[in-house]
Amino acid sequence: MEPAALREEGVREVEEIVRRQDAWRLTRTINLIASENALSRRARALLGSDFNHRYAEGHPGARYYQGTEHIDAIEAKCREAIKEIFECRQAEIRTISGTNANDVVWCALAGHGAKVVANALPAGGHISHQPLGGLGKFTTDILHWPRLEDGFRVDVAKAKDLIVRERPKVVLFGRSLILFREPVAELAPVAREIGASVIYDGAHVLGLIGGKAFQDPLAEGAHVLMGSTHKTFPGPQRGVLLSNLDDEQWKKIDRVAFPGSLSNHHLMTLPPLLVTAYEFLAFGRDYARQVVANAKHLGRSLHQAGFAVAAADLGYTETHQVAVDVSAFGGGAPSSERLKNNDIICNRNQLPKDPPKKVGNPSGLRLGTQEMTRFGMKERDMADIARFVRRVLKEAKYVGDDVVAFRRRYQSVHYSFDNEAASPDEAPEPETE
Numbered sequence: 001m002e003p004a005a006l007r008e009e010g011v012r013e014v015e016e017i018v019r020r021q022d023a024w025r026l027t028r029t030i031n032l033i034a035s036e037n038a039l040s041r042r043a044r045a046l047l048g049s050d051f052n053h054r055y056a057e058g059h060p061g062a063r064y065y066q067g068t069e070h071i072d073a074i075e076a077k078c079r080e081a082i083k084e085i086f087e088c089r090q091a092e093i094r095t096i097s098g099t100n101a102n103d104v105v106w107c108a109l110a111g112h113g114a115k116v117v118a119n120a121l122p123a124g125g126h127i128s129h130q131p132l133g134g135l136g137k138f139t140t141d142i143l144h145w146p147r148l149e150d151g152f153r154v155d156v157a158k159a160k161d162l163i164v165r166e167r168p169k170v171v172l173f174g175r176s177l178i179l180f181r182e183p184v185a186e187l188a189p190v191a192r193e194i195g196a197s198v199i200y201d202g203a204h205v206l207g208l209i210g211g212k213a214f215q216d217p218l219a220e221g222a223h224v225l226m227g228s229t230h231k232t233f234p235g236p237q238r239g240v241l242l243s244n245l246d247d248e249q250w251k252k253i254d255r256v257a258f259p260g261s262l263s264n265h266h267l268m269t270l271p272p273l274l275v276t277a278y279e280f281l282a283f284g285r286d287y288a289r290q291v292v293a294n295a296k297h298l299g300r301s302l303h304q305a306g307f308a309v310a311a312a313d314l315g316y317t318e319t320h321q322v323a324v325d326v327s328a329f330g331g332g333a334p335s336s337e338r339l340k341n342n343d344i345i346c347n348r349n350q351l352p353k354d355p356p357k358k359v360g361n362p363s364g365l366r367l368g369t370q371e372m373t374r375f376g377m378k379e380r381d382m383a384d385i386a387r388f389v390r391r392v393l394k395e396a397k398y399v400g401d402d403v404v405a406f407r408r409r410y411q412s413v414h415y416s417f418d419n420e421a422a423s424p425d426e427a428p429e430p431e432t433e
């Protein structure tokens with residue numbers, strides 16, 4: 001075979017693998033990965049635009065290259081829509097991931113050698129908040145929030161003492177395993193009193209915050225809220241920084257974002273972000289309320305099915321997440337693999353009782369309801385999911401075919417304008433300018 005023909009075969013293989021991914025993960029599985037979501041069809045259709053080919057450094061109207069008029073229009077509207085959702089004064093929407101947004105904050109507000117208080121890994125803290133992650137590029141002086149007996153919540157009385165005693169430069173809230181609200185309202189005044197910056201990493205819960213189904217960190221006293229735009233906020237993969245700081249104070253964040261941490265910023269994801277923001281302004285509150293109701297119901301149903309669901313005495317969860325101790329089934333690694341073999345996708349997760357280094361096969365599973373909610377599932381479906389999980393883990397049955405048949409009923413993205421759209425076959429010819 002000629003080398004070019006060989007390479008073309010490679011291209012066909014790429015197309016086939018992507019087709020298989022779409023057919024499997026997008027349409028056949030019950031996806032319970034808590035950090036993922038699905039774009040509406042109309043948002044996804046815009047991902048392949050010419051925006052993918054262009055550069056637009058700086059801000060709309062103040063770029064370094066010509067020809068960015070249409071990009072400027074989308075980016076400016078996007079910033080306004082995000083500010084409207086989160087009811088805040090400032091929004092940096094150019095960061096390309098939650099980790100990138102976090103890096104901007106570490107650089108702008110912490111800096112080298114800063115003392116920071118954050119959540120430990122077994123308490124659900126994210127790797128970017130640890131010495132090994134992004135924050136570790138600036139400081140290793142990282143203290144951990146004291147925890148209540150349940151391991152998931154901050155001990156407020158001890159945390160107040162810690163802030164007064166240690167005088168950190170930054171206090172950091174937010175986690176990857178986040179079941180309950182963080183005590184921002186209780187601790188922000190103490191932190192502000194000693195001049196500390198109050199930061200909330202809302203990567204996971206951004207959509208619940210925007211949908212008013214969870215705490216509002218900025219209203220409770222946080223200086224900056226960061227987040228991913230693709231977890232509970234159901235948009236493309238990007239990051240945001242939100243704040244009510246005044247323009248002068250915000251300049252530092254703005255400059256660290258660009259040129260400090262970015263040049264171009266993955267422009268092809270901007271139009272889908274704006275579409276998602278408009279969907280969210282129309283339907284976000286209903287969506288977020290249903291996500292949390294579903295998570296509570298999933299926790300209850302799994303508990304009734306005999307699983308060791310975390311925080312059962314606290315109502316399981318106030319977010320999109322449910323944590324389950326699956327030590328009795330060999331731990332999180334074999335349990336998540338067995339579920340995957342039945343087309344139920346989730347991830348292993350450390351629980352507070354796990355030693356910090358127990359990462360390969362921790363005790364827990366973390367389940368999130370946001371994506372299946374977006375596909376229209378309600379409380380009764382959570383009871384069905386709990387039954388599937390019981391049959392796989394407790395009864396060692398194969399339920400993959402039943403899972404696929406169940407999921408077939410939930411194929412369109414709700415809380416979107418997909419039903420208003422012309423079908424791709426009827427799409428109008430591209431306009432000429």
Ligand SMILES: Cc1ncc(COP(=O)(O)O)c(C=O)c1O
Nearest residue numbers: 035097098099126175176203228
């Ligand atoms: C609390 C927290 N912060 C930051 C991130 C990183 O976000 P991204 O994957 O968008 O970089 C995550 C990812 O799951 C997270 O859980």
